[in-house]
Amino acid sequence: MRFAGYVIGGWALTGAVLLAYSLRLWQRLRRAERLDREA
Amino acid sequence: MTLLHPRLAGALGWTSLAALVVLAMFGLWGAPPDRVQSDAQRLMYLHVPSAWIAYLAFGVTALSSALYLWRRTRSPVWDRLAGASAELGVLFTALTLVLGSLWGRPVWGVWWAWDARLVTTAVLFFLYVGYLALRRVPSAVETRAKRSAIAALIAFVDVPIVHFSVNWWRTLHQQATVFTPSLNAHIHGVMAFTLWWGVLAFTLLYVYLLDKRYRLEALEEDRDARELAQAIDERVQGAGVAAPAERAEVGADR
Amino acid sequence: MSLLQEAALVAGKDLRIEARSRVTAQQILPFGLIVLLLFAFALDPDRGVLTRVAPGLFWVTVLLGTLLAVGRAFSIESENGALDGLRLSGLDGGALFLGKAAAVAVELLALEALLAAGVVVLFNVGLAGLAPLLLGTLAATVGLAATGTLYGVLAAGLRVRETLLPVLLLPVVAPVLLGATRTWEASINGVSGDAWPWVALLGIFAVLFTGIGMLAFGPLLEES
Numbered sequence: 170m171r172f173a174g175y176v177i178g179g180w181a182l183t184g185a186v187l188l189a190y191s192l193r194l195w196q197r198l199r200r201a202e203r204l205d206r207e208a
Numbered sequence: 209m210t211l212l213h214p215r216l217a218g219a220l221g222w223t224s225l226a227a228l229v230v231l232a233m234f235g236l237w238g239a240p241p242d243r244v245q246s247d248a249q250r251l252m253y254l255h256v257p258s259a260w261i262a263y264l265a266f267g268v269t270a271l272s273s274a275l276y277l278w279r280r281t282r283s284p285v286w287d288r289l290a291g292a293s294a295e296l297g298v299l300f301t302a303l304t305l306v307l308g309s310l311w312g313r314p315v316w317g318v319w320w321a322w323d324a325r326l327v328t329t330a331v332l333f334f335l336y337v338g339y340l341a342l343r344r345v346p347s348a349v350e351t352r353a354k355r356s357a358i359a360a361l362i363a364f365v366d367v368p369i370v371h372f373s374v375n376w377w378r379t380l381h382q383q384a385t386v387f388t389p390s391l392n393a394h395i396h397g398v399m400a401f402t403l404w405w406g407v408l409a410f411t412l413l414y415v416y417l418l419d420k421r422y423r424l425e426a427l428e429e430d431r432d433a434r435e436l437a438q439a440i441d442e443r444v445q446g447a448g449v450a451a452p453a454e455r456a457e458v459g460a461d462r
Numbered sequence: 463m464s465l466l467q468e469a470a471l472v473a474g475k476d477l478r479i480e481a482r483s484r485v486t487a488q489q490i491l492p493f494g495l496i497v498l499l500l501f502a503f504a505l506d507p508d509r510g511v512l513t514r515v516a517p518g519l520f521w522v523t524v525l526l527g528t529l530l531a532v533g534r535a536f537s538i539e540s541e542n543g544a545l546d547g548l549r550l551s552g553l554d555g556g557a558l559f560l561g562k563a564a565a566v567a568v569e570l571l572a573l574e575a576l577l578a579a580g581v582v583v584l585f586n587v588g589l590a591g592l593a594p595l596l597l598g599t600l601a602a603t604v605g606l607a608a609t610g611t612l613y614g615v616l617a618a619g620l621r622v623r624e625t626l627l628p629v630l631l632l633p634v635v636a637p638v639l640l641g642a643t644r645t646w647e648a649s650i651n652g653v654s655g656d657a658w659p660w661v662a663l664l665g666i667f668a669v670l671f672t673g674i675g676m677l678a679f680g681p682l683l684e685e686s
Contacts, residue, residue, distance in 0.1 A: 170241075170247045171241070171246040171247045171248070172246060172247050172248040172314040173247070175248060175251065175310045175311070175313060175314050176236070176247050176248060176250050176251060177236075178310060179251045179254060179255075179306075179307050179310040179311070180232065180235070180236060180250075180251075180254065182306065182307075182310075183254050183258075183303060183307065184228075186299075186303060187228075187413070190299055190417070191417065194417065194420050194421060194424065195420070197424055198420055198423060198424050198427070201424055201427035201428055201431065202427065204427075204431055205427050205430065205431065208431070208434055331633050331636050334629075334632075334633040335633045335634065337629070338626075338629040338630040338633060339630075341626060341629055341630075342616075342617075342626065342630060345620050345622055345626065347620075350685070351685040354681065354682070354685050355616050355682065355685065358616065358678050358682065359616065359630065362612075362634060362674065363633075363634070365670070365674075366633070366634050366636075366637070369637050369663075369666075369667065369670075370636055370637050370640075372663075373637045373640050373641060373660075373663050374637075374640065
């Protein structure tokens, strides 16, 4: 593939960013639900 | 406290993941390389959907903000939705800018160019980063909601102004491929399919993340209200004053 | 009292405070000149670079000055419950907005006059095409003052006001920076015809944000 670095890099970065955001969101949500239950 | 039924949200999550995997298959392999740009063009299948979802997200924020400001429809739901959607909008705008940069480098030879589309997108990014900063300032919920709503609407108005004014420069960014003035798309076949599939996959992901982010916003707001009520209670009891006979229901709004 | 009379009252108050405290004169104006000086240090003064980029540098400096002027306009209300005084005064929200924005605009015009002299003297710029230049500058100033006052009240009373205001205001006034710079460039280079579309943009921006400010100032003041 020509420009493979840019292409693969872009797709990998997108996947990583979306995954990281989702993981962080789930983590914050789990914590919030736990605190909600304890209240 | 959610936008979607929990089981629907779960299904949506898995569906969007599957859709993204399919997108990767088409984007990286199934679709042919571009005649002019070769494989660099494959970044379009991420960059364009990302940009459209960012616009969608900010549109949701603007609409929710307007609905909050209008007294007849005022409800915490709109404020929370506005905040949740704006965060996603900033995420996808940042993604759009970075992917555009990665696409531009091999094709234009530069990481960045000062043309209308790029500049407008950069300003858009900063407008909503400011909005998110405003939302993080500690204040009463209604105060923060009203302030943020006005900031969101101004940002939404400012974007076409920026685009309109900057458009008087020559543009390096390519002209619209789909929404051309005659609505005659310049893109066909597998490439067109992959692009629209990308928009679909990103939209599903956006709705899923929006539902989760909205729920987080609602839970955190309730917790803040609860902790404030507790703190007031402790202060009142500590001072030896009789607790008020009635206490307003906190967190009753959904 | 009519809207304009109330606005004049508020503007008069703010300008009287300035006349007595001399903060704009002794702090904001020198700040503007210092920024011009810093630009001269940072850029090469010998190869005509400064002359070419002077309009841009001028307006960036004015923008930075706007942040200070707006911050000042609201910090004078933070003592002795002055903000509460405004709320209880019974003055119309739109009038309050017009008054405060007008005072900021006057201060900005003073800054711009000084900086224009600075740019002519220090950067070797020949001002020409005065009609679009002056009208464009006036429109840009109104736009900056209006938008600044709007965001000023939005951030008023917050401890993070000084750091929040730039982040909120600067992206929004990007079109003003663009339009004003292009207007100056076109006027100075003798192609006044090119300047008028930009003057129109600046005018539209000024009217739009004055309108938004008049509507939103009252409600925002109540909430802060």
